[in-house]
Amino acid sequence: MDFIHHPQLLMGQQRRGGKLPRLCLPARTRHAKQRESAPPPAYQPIDGTDPETTTDKLRRLSHDFSTMTMRKRGKLKDKILKPQPREEPPPPGSDVTYLILMDIAPREAAPEYYRGEWLACLEFTTRDLPRLMVEGFFWDAGNVVPEGGGGSVVAGELRQYEQQFGFRHARVYRCRSGGDGGPEWTGTIRVSARELRVLTEFEIGMLSVDLVFRMEASCGSGESRQKVYQYSVQEEEKSFNAWYDEAVLKGWWPWP
Numbered sequence: 001m002d003f004i005h006h007p008q009l010l011m012g013q014q015r016r017g018g019k020l021p022r023l024c025l026p027a028r029t030r031h032a033k034q035r036e037s038a039p040p041p042a043y044q045p046i047d048g049t050d051p052e053t054t055t056d057k058l059r060r061l062s063h064d065f066s067t068m069t070m071r072k073r074g075k076l077k078d079k080i081l082k083p084q085p086r087e088e089p090p091p092p093g094s095d096v097t098y099l100i101l102m103d104i105a106p107r108e109a110a111p112e113y114y115r116g117e118w119l120a121c122l123e124f125t126t127r128d129l130p131r132l133m134v135e136g137f138f139w140d141a142g143n144v145v146p147e148g149g150g151g152s153v154v155a156g157e158l159r160q161y162e163q164q165f166g167f168r169h170a171r172v173y174r175c176r177s178g179g180d181g182g183p184e185w186t187g188t189i190r191v192s193a194r195e196l197r198v199l200t201e202f203e204i205g206m207l208s209v210d211l212v213f214r215m216e217a218s219c220g221s222g223e224s225r226q227k228v229y230q231y232s233v234q235e236e237e238k239s240f241n242a243w244y245d246e247a248v249l250k251g252w253w254p255w256p
Contacts, residue, residue, distance in 0.1 A: 098129035103214040124187035136250030141204040143175040167192035231255035
């Protein structure tokens with residue numbers, strides 16, 4: 001029987017209770033449906049190879065591809081190797097001295113960090129700042145020099161910013177890098193407080209990188225000093241690293 005294509009004839013066929021003919025699908029559509037319903041072919045290893053070895057290789061290639069994709073999306077940012085600096089930094093041992101400034105305050109002082117019970121202003125100098133960025137900047141109470149200070153400073157010797165924000169006492173700790181072969185640096189930790197009791201009970205272990213609210217690293221001196229690194233919790237969008245962009249740095253680097 002010939003296929004019925006005319007709409008009126010089709011309606012007449014339905015009114016008379018007749019059955020519509022089964023329309024034939026094109027060969028291309030039939031083959032596609034057969035492929036979808038057919039079970040997948042059994043795995044056939046390459047001649048002369050072990051099935052397990054081939055499977056492991058495929059898994060490894062899939063893992064490498066997934067890892068590469070995640071790195072491109074930034075999900076493995078902390079595992080990416082540090083990029084090369086855009087500007088070649090001075091070699092270690094050169095005459096260039098870098099200055100690292102860091103301000104730390106108790107968490108409850110936020111956002112008026114200079115109004116807290118205590119304020120710690122840290123100052124470090126080094127000639128190997130690039131290495132401190134690549135390998136990480138680490139220090140703790142063990143780096144404090146026992147004979148290097150720690151005495152209370154009288155009010156007459158307070159700095160201008162300390163007097164401005166109402167601090168009446170200060171204490172200075174001197175510290176330096178350890179003898180583990182890492183980058184050499186020296187520094188001071190100046191802790192200011194309003195009450196002498198707070199200053200007496202203060203411990204270096206109370207300082208942590210998550211309490212840093214401002215930090216910068218620069219080279220040069222005076223008006224020619226140039227910033228290499230900058231971070232501010234109040235203006236984080238203005239933070240930058242002139243050498244390593246947004247590479248994740250280890251240790252006492254609060255940004256990124």
